Amino acid sequence: MAFLDWDQTIALNIDQIDVEHQKLIKLMNAIHDRNNESVNNKEQLADALRALIEYTKIHFSSEEKFMDSFLYPGIDMHKKIHKDLLAKLETISRDFAASDQSTVPESVFLFFKDWLIAHIKGIDTKYASYAKKA
Numbered sequence: 001m002a003f004l005d006w007d008q009t010i011a012l013n014i015d016q017i018d019v020e021h022q023k024l025i026k027l028m029n030a031i032h033d034r035n036n037e038s039v040n041n042k043e044q045l046a047d048a049l050r051a052l053i054e055y056t057k058i059h060f061s062s063e064e065k066f067m068d069s070f071l072y073p074g075i076d077m078h079k080k081i082h083k084d085l086l087a088k089l090e091t092i093s094r095d096f097a098a099s100d101q102s103t104v105p106e107s108v109f110l111f112f113k114d115w116l117i118a119h120i121k122g123i124d125t126k127y128a129s130y131a132k133k134a
């Protein structure tokens with residue numbers, strides 16, 4: 001079983017964004033799986049974390065472009081939330097690379113999972129319903 005499965009409860013019913021959320025979950029699950037392998041390669045895990053951050057950036061800018069396309073009034077607040085998460089992820093990634101830990105702490109996955117679900121359900125749904133009315 002995957003660490004997190006995408007399902008209809010977090011669907012926005014906007015194809016491109018749903019596909020991007022699925023990809024984010026897939027990247028996170030892949031790191032989680034690799035983390036639990038008996039032979040860990042810290043460098044590979046650190047690279048995978050970087051890749052997750054890079055894709056998160058791509059996804060956020062895609063969402064921001066989308067919100068911009070229909071002049072979503074909540075865009076500034078939404079951008080700030082994205083920026084804060086990216087700063088946190090950067091810190092997590094730097095701390096892991098500098099630590100003597102060979103695996104990514106489970107708390108990192110739990111944080112990202114909870115953040116993502118809460119963000120999609122609580123914040124992304126707002127621009128999604130606005131977009132449908134726009």
Ligand SMILES: [Fe+2]
Binds near residue numbers: 078082123
């Ligand atoms: Fe978002």
